[in-house]
Amino acid sequence: MEPARRFCSSPAASQRQGAVNGKGEEGGLQFNSITPWGAELFTQLSGSVLNPQLKKKKIEHATSYKRGKLALAEFHKKIKEAFEVFDHESNNTVDVREIGTIIRSLGCCPSEGELHDLLAEVEEEEPTGYIRYEKFLPVMTKVLLERRYRPIPEDVLLRAFEVLDSAKRGFLTKEELIKYMTEEGEPFSQEEMEEMLSAAIDPDSNSINYKEYITMMVIDEN
Amino acid sequence: MGCSSSSTGNKKSEKVLKATLVIQNWYRGYRARLKARQHYALAIFQSIEYADEHGQMQLSNFFTFMLENCSRARKEDPELVSRLFESTFQDIKDRQEYVGLIDVPDSYEGPRLEFPLTFTDINHLLEAFKQQQILHAHYVLEVLFETRKLLKHMPNFTHVKTSPSKEITVCGDLHGKLDDLFLIFYKNGLPSGNNPYVFNGDFVDRGSNSVEVLMILLVSFLVYPNDLHLNRGNHEDFMMNMRYGFTREILFKYKLHGKKILQILEEVYTLLPIGTIIDNEILVIHGGISESTDLNLLHRLERSKMRSVLMPPVSINRGHATDSKKSKGDITVTSSGKVKSNGFPSQQLSKHEWEQVVDILWSDPRGRKGCYPNTSRGGGCYFGPDVTSKILNKYQLKMLIRSHECKHDGYEICHDGKVITIFSASNYYEEGSNRGAYIRLSYGMNPRFFQYRVTSSTCMSPLHQRVHAMETSAIRILKERIISRKTDLMHAFQLRDHSRSGKISIAQWAFSMESILGLNLPWRSLSLRLVNIDTNGNVDYMSSFQDVHIEKPVKEVQSTLIETLYRYRSDLQIIFNVIDSDHSGLISMEEFRAMWKLFRTHYSVDIDDSQVDELANIMDLNKDGSIDFNEFLKAFHVVHKYEKLNTSNAKFANYK
Numbered sequence: 001m002e003p004a005r006r007f008c009s010s011p012a013a014s015q016r017q018g019a020v021n022g023k024g025e026e027g028g029l030q031f032n033s034i035t036p037w038g039a040e041l042f043t044q045l046s047g048s049v050l051n052p053q054l055k056k057k058k059i060e061h062a063t064s065y066k067r068g069k070l071a072l073a074e075f076h077k078k079i080k081e082a083f084e085v086f087d088h089e090s091n092n093t094v095d096v097r098e099i100g101t102i103i104r105s106l107g108c109c110p111s112e113g114e115l116h117d118l119l120a121e122v123e124e125e126e127p128t129g130y131i132r133y134e135k136f137l138p139v140m141t142k143v144l145l146e147r148r149y150r151p152i153p154e155d156v157l158l159r160a161f162e163v164l165d166s167a168k169r170g171f172l173t174k175e176e177l178i179k180y181m182t183e184e185g186e187p188f189s190q191e192e193m194e195e196m197l198s199a200a201i202d203p204d205s206n207s208i209n210y211k212e213y214i215t216m217m218v219i220d221e222n
Numbered sequence: 223m224g225c226s227s228s229s230t231g232n233k234k235s236e237k238v239l240k241a242t243l244v245i246q247n248w249y250r251g252y253r254a255r256l257k258a259r260q261h262y263a264l265a266i267f268q269s270i271e272y273a274d275e276h277g278q279m280q281l282s283n284f285f286t287f288m289l290e291n292c293s294r295a296r297k298e299d300p301e302l303v304s305r306l307f308e309s310t311f312q313d314i315k316d317r318q319e320y321v322g323l324i325d326v327p328d329s330y331e332g333p334r335l336e337f338p339l340t341f342t343d344i345n346h347l348l349e350a351f352k353q354q355q356i357l358h359a360h361y362v363l364e365v366l367f368e369t370r371k372l373l374k375h376m377p378n379f380t381h382v383k384t385s386p387s388k389e390i391t392v393c394g395d396l397h398g399k400l401d402d403l404f405l406i407f408y409k410n411g412l413p414s415g416n417n418p419y420v421f422n423g424d425f426v427d428r429g430s431n432s433v434e435v436l437m438i439l440l441v442s443f444l445v446y447p448n449d450l451h452l453n454r455g456n457h458e459d460f461m462m463n464m465r466y467g468f469t470r471e472i473l474f475k476y477k478l479h480g481k482k483i484l485q486i487l488e489e490v491y492t493l494l495p496i497g498t499i500i501d502n503e504i505l506v507i508h509g510g511i512s513e514s515t516d517l518n519l520l521h522r523l524e525r526s527k528m529r530s531v532l533m534p535p536v537s538i539n540r541g542h543a544t545d546s547k548k549s550k551g552d553i554t555v556t557s558s559g560k561v562k563s564n565g566f567p568s569q570q571l572s573k574h575e576w577e578q579v580v581d582i583l584w585s586d587p588r589g590r591k592g593c594y595p596n597t598s599r600g601g602g603c604y605f606g607p608d609v610t611s612k613i614l615n616k617y618q619l620k621m622l623i624r625s626h627e628c629k630h631d632g633y634e635i636c637h638d639g640k641v642i643t644i645f646s647a648s649n650y651y652e653e654g655s656n657r658g659a660y661i662r663l664s665y666g667m668n669p670r671f672f673q674y675r676v677t678s679s680t681c682m683s684p685l686h687q688r689v690h691a692m693e694t695s696a697i698r699i700l701k702e703r704i705i706s707r708k709t710d711l712m713h714a715f716q717l718r719d720h721s722r723s724g725k726i727s728i729a730q731w732a733f734s735m736e737s738i739l740g741l742n743l744p745w746r747s748l749s750l751r752l753v754n755i756d757t758n759g760n761v762d763y764m765s766s767f768q769d770v771h772i773e774k775p776v777k778e779v780q781s782t783l784i785e786t787l788y789r790y791r792s793d794l795q796i797i798f799n800v801i802d803s804d805h806s807g808l809i810s811m812e813e814f815r816a817m818w819k820l821f822r823t824h825y826s827v828d829i830d831d832s833q834v835d836e837l838a839n840i841m842d843l844n845k846d847g848s849i850d851f852n853e854f855l856k857a858f859h860v861v862h863k864y865e866k867l868n869t870s871n872a873k874f875a876n877y878k
Binding site for chain 1: 636
């Protein structure tokens with residue numbers, strides 16, 4: 001089978017590859033831009049069909065295409081795993097209230113607003129309270145491929161706390177934390193607030209030493 | 223969010239807003255990942271639990287195999303065969319005098335019961351158990367005998383009616399967790415004429431107070447036989463008890479009279495009703511149903527013949543029907559192919575009847591339509607919403623309430639509201655793993671759910687600590703599983719490691735783990751906690767076995783033998799227990815060798831007999847030709863490299 005014919009296109013993928021796409025679209029061919037290797041090789045290939053070195057490059061390209069396909073399969077497996085853990089009845093659906101948890105467990109950090117938009121994409125026309133895997137998979141794959149909703153780096157988090165700690169004391173009082181978290185931005189629910197407090201607040205001083213807190217949470221996750 | 227007139231004010235509040243959003247976003251992500259880890263840990267616990275049950279069912283095949291094919295064994299040791307099949311129940315009838323013979327010394331400070339029992343005895347017992355006293359064997363036996371008398375008159379299904387002023391409470395699995403029972407009684411009141419209860423099976427095994435839980439339930443039953451209803455669960459089975467801890471708990475707490483207690487208990491189990499029907503519309507059973515569930519048949523069959531899920535009806539070859547050697551309790555075959563004991567009516571159910579009961583006690587509901595064999599448990603089936611509708615309609619019922627599966631919130635509703643799972647043992651796998659729940663029902667009203675959780679301290683530890691504890695526990699038992707299949711896993715890994723680099727891709731690693739261990743788990747998500755992964759995303763597969771190894775009781779023995787014996791230790795335990803009918807803990811070398819040979823053949827284990835012989839010889843410290851098999855099996859245990867000797871870690875291994 002001609003390696004050239006294996007190339008399939010996906011609109012998002014082509015968009016992502018932007019500049020390279022210009023050359024890639026020669027002869028009506030586009031490529032699966034999952035793999036950066038694939039993209040590079042294709043641009044080298046384009047415009048020169050009779051090159052004797054082409055066969056070697058075609059094989060190389062086929063391998064990297066295969067690698068790309070494997071990478072995609074891996075994404076799918078990962079998404080399936082995360083989904084199945086919440087699929088209590090084993091019928092490829094999960095409760096809509098768990099979608100946020102699933103998406104976040106895959107390493108993404110959408111805001112509540114972004115989560116709301118994502119939900120709209122995966123819900124049925126008439127919301128049933130359940131999300132089907134068939135609808136979830138393509139949306140989530142796209143999110144992972146586009147590397148959307150990247151997690152917050154540690155230093156950004158630290159700076160955020162420092163902004164709230166205008167007096168630069170190194171800590172926030174319990175009342176201050178509650179006020180910010182429940183009144184500003186995308187406010188916490190009572191449950192969320194209580195949970196954060198139980199781990200973050202030092203009961204003796206009734207305050208949170210945010211630098212220590214961040215360090216502790218990072219250690220716990222790794 | 224205030225609006226300030228000055229631009230710096232605006233800028234400042236914008237900064238605050240952004241910072242707040244960052245923190246909220248980060249925290250929600252962190253919290254979600256914690257919850258996911260919690261679910262992964264639960265998935266590990268559950269899949270291993272069901273895989274163990276599967277092993278249990280395999281054991282049943284082994285016994286069948288043994289009995290159907292061991293004509294030689296029968297000739298050489300008809301005692302062995304009859305030990306497994308002979309009903310010892312006839313003897314027990316006259317042993318009620320026993321109870322009178324067992325004295326309760328004046329020095330005994332535990333609770334004393336007065337027959338006939340009244341509600342004072344219930345209170346008395348509860349108070350005593352709260353102070354961790356042990357009920358004397360005399361009373362345990364008396365309770366069991368009285369229960370047996372009463373249960374004999376009860377039908378297979380108890381029919382109950384409710385009214386707005388008389389709601390009924392349904393509780394699920396308790397598994398020997400006394401604190402949960404205390405909590406239920408505290409929140410919901412003690413059982414009485416106005417406060418009826420249904421306890422839906424699995425009162426015993428796994429927890430450390432199965433005796434106490436069972437005694438409270440039976441005493442309550444004796445006081446209120448029309449208002450305290452007990453259904454049989456799959457753990458109300460003397461063979462399950464051997465593996466899952468109740469047998470050991472009894473023998474530990476009642477060193478002198480434990481054996482007698484076990485004998486009568488076995489019979490009491492078979493007399494427990496199969497289910498309860500509330501207001502002619504709600505069916506309460508322990509496990510579930512199958513598409514062939516026949517309630518009429520289940521109403522009619524003789525439930526007392528269902529000794530154990532591991533003892534399916536066996537047909538022994540005609541050729542041996544007329545053994546001239548008639549030892550006590552010899553078995554003959556009637557013309558219809560049923561097995562019977564000489565002079566006694568048929569001791570077994572028909573195969574069809576037996577399967578019907580197993581379905582009731584072992585099945586699980588699933589979202590997928592249809593009815594499939596329950597492959598993770600090895601018995602019963604998975605039934606879909608269409609099966610539920612079909613069976614409920616067939617018998618004009620509205621709902622099925624069942625237990626059998628641990629649920630994170632203590633209960634779960636599925637099949638479009640027609641099936642409720644209720645589970646009453648909180649923290650079942652580990653501190654923080656799940657809540658317990660019970661249901662209050664009355665005719666015409668929607669069921670109300672009550673959830674709870676037993677905590678050891680006055681306030682719960684923060685979420686991340688609870689998750690961490692659960693996770694550590696789950697990973698620990700998973701690693702034990704992994705090490706017990708080391709040889710097969712290594713083989714699978716090396717098969718894929720063409721370049722002999724010691725590394726394979728994550729996909730290959732996950733595939734090998736799943737197929738060898740037979741556990742459907744999120745391997746990719748768990749990989750970070752189980753193996754070392756390099757920057758290219760490849761797995762150093764030997765790291766699957768790091769930090770854990772099986773203790774070698776004797777240096778000279780090969781690793782594969784150790785591994786096999788460790789892996790099958792529970793099965794071997796049960797087989798030995800069955801042979802050792804006098805519960806002495808000792809078996810002869812011949813018995814050991816004979817059992818090992820049979821075991822090896824049936825399980826297709828590739829270990830040379832001579833090796834096992836050698837090992838047994840080395841372990842026979844007394845050199846008196848008999849083996850203390852408890853010691854033998856205990857010697858094969860897993861050592862975790864970084865584990866601090868912590869008694870709480872032994873919780874899961876309690877009584878195992």
